[in-house]
Amino acid sequence: MKIKCEVIRDLFPSYIDGLTSRESNQLIEEHLGECRECREYLDEMKEDIAGEAQPVKNKKAIQPFRKLRQKTRKKILLAAVGAVLICGLIFGGGLLYYGRTWTADSEDVKMTIETWDGVASIRFSPEKKNSRLYAETGEDNTITIVEGKLAPFTKAYNANAYWSCTFIDEDTVMGLNGQNMDFSEDQVLTIKYKDRTETISLADLARKALENPPAQSDEVKMTWEKDDNGTVTLGFFPEILGVYLRAEDAGEDRILIRQYYDSQEETAQKGAFYTINFIDENTIRLSDGTERELSQDEVLTIEYEDKTEEISFSDLWEGSLPGDAQDD
Numbered sequence: 293m294k295i296k297c298e299v300i301r302d303l304f305p306s307y308i309d310g311l312t313s314r315e316s317n318q319l320i321e322e323h324l325g326e327c328r329e330c331r332e333y334l335d336e337m338k339e340d341i342a343g344e345a346q347p348v349k350n351k352k353a354i355q356p357f358r359k360l361r362q363k364t365r366k367k368i369l370l371a372a373v374g375a376v377l378i379c380g381l382i383f384g385g386g387l388l389y390y391g392r393t394w395t396a397d398s399e400d401v402k403m404t405i406e407t408w409d410g411v412a413s414i415r416f417s418p419e420k421k422n423s424r425l426y427a428e429t430g431e432d433n434t435i436t437i438v439e440g441k442l443a444p445f446t447k448a449y450n451a452n453a454y455w456s457c458t459f460i461d462e463d464t465v466m467g468l469n470g471q472n473m474d475f476s477e478d479q480v481l482t483i484k485y486k487d488r489t490e491t492i493s494l495a496d497l498a499r500k501a502l503e504n505p506p507a508q509s510d511e512v513k514m515t516w517e518k519d520d521n522g523t524v525t526l527g528f529f530p531e532i533l534g535v536y537l538r539a540e541d542a543g544e545d546r547i548l549i550r551q552y553y554d555s556q557e558e559t560a561q562k563g564a565f566y567t568i569n570f571i572d573e574n575t576i577r578l579s580d581g582t583e584r585e586l587s588q589d590e591v592l593t594i595e596y597e598d599k600t601e602e603i604s605f606s607d608l609w610e611g612s613l614p615g616d617a618q619d620d
Contacts, residue, residue, distance in 0.1 A: 297333075300319075300320055300330055301333055393439065394439055395436060395438060395439070395484070395485065396418075396437045397486050399487075400420055400423070400439065401417070401419065402419055403415070407501040410459050410501050411458050413455070416437055416452060417451070417452045423441060423442065424440050427455045433481045434484065435455050435482070436484040457497075458501075462498045462499055462502060465494070465498070475494050475495075481497070504553065505550070506550055506595060506596055507528075507530070507549045507596055508551075508597050509599050510531075511530060511531045511551075512530065513530075513531055515529070516611050516613050522571060524567065524568045524570060524609070528564040528566075529562065536563075537562065539564035542593075542595060546595070547595070549596055568592070568608060570608075573610075574586050576605070586606075590604070590605050591603060592604075592608060
C-alpha cells in the first residue's frame with residue numbers, strides 16, 4: 293500500500309511523541325525504509341523539537357540560580373534595612389552624646405578678666421579640644437560654667453563663654469534692665485565649677501574697670517625740649533582723638549603714661565609732661581632741692597600698655613631719644 297509522503301509527514305509529530313498506533317507505526321516505518329526524503333524530514337523535525345525543548349531544560353537548570361538571586365535580594369534588602377537602623381541608632385546616640393552638658397572642671401577652663409571704660413568682662417575658654425563652654429547665670433551674682441562637646445565636622449565660631457557687667461562708679465553697677473543697683477564692699481561674684489567654687493570681689497572688679505588703661509606706645513608722640521637752665525621737658529601727646537594723657541610717677545626714675553577717655557579739656561591740655569632738672573650732664577636736682585650724681589648706666593623708664601622704654605640720662609641730656617621723638 294503506497295501512502296503519500298504528505299500523509300506520512302502529517303503523522304510524524306504524533307509518531308515522535310509515541311501517540312500513533314502499532315499499525316500506523318508499521319506503515320510509517322515501511323515508508324521511511326523506502327523514502328530517503330521523509331527520513332531526512334523526520335530527522336529535521338526531531339532536531340527542531342529537541343531545540344524547542346532545550347529552553348525548558350535550561351529553565352530547570354537556572355532555577356537554582358533564580359532561587360539564589362531571590363535569596364541574595366532578600367539579603368541585600370535586609371542589609372539595607374539594617375544599615376538604616378544602625379545609622380539611625382548612631383545618629384540618635386550622637387545627638388544624645390553631643391547634646392549632653394555638664395558642669396566643667398576648673399582645670400579644663402581658662403579664665404581671663406578684661407576691663408575697659410567701666411566694663412568688666414570675664415572670658416571662659418575651654419582647655420580641651422572639641423569642647424564648648426556656657427556661663428549659666430543664677431541668683432545672687434552666681435554663674436555656673438557648663439561644658440559640652442562639639443559634634444564632629446562642625447565649626448564653632450566661638451567656643452568661649454562670657455560674663456560682663458557695666459559699673460557706673462565703684463559702688464554702682466548697671467543691671468540687665470538698665471536700672472542702676474548699688475552693691476557693698478563685701479559683695480562677690482561666685483563662679484561655680486564641678487570641683488570648686490571661686491569668688492571675685494565686685495568692688496575690685498569695679499575699681500579695675502573704672503581705672504583708665506595705660507596708653508599704647510604707637511598712639512603717643514613724645515617730644516624733647518631743653519632750656520638754657522638745663523631743664524629737660526618730655527612731652528607726651530595723644531595721636532588719637534577723644535583722649536588725654538597723664539604721666540604718673542611709678543617709682544624712682546619710672547613713669548607710666550596713662551590714657552583717659554572723653555576729655556573735656558582744651559587741646560593744649562591733652563598732653564602730659566615730665567621734667568628733669570639737670571645741673572650738668574652728670575648731676576640732676578631732685579624735687580626736694582637736693583642734688584644727685586648720675587652713673588653711666590642709670591635710665592629713665594617709661595611704661596606703656598604694650599611695651600616699656602628705657603632712656604639713659606646721658607641721652608636725655610643730649611636729646612638722643614628713641615623713635616620719632618622730636619626736639620621742640
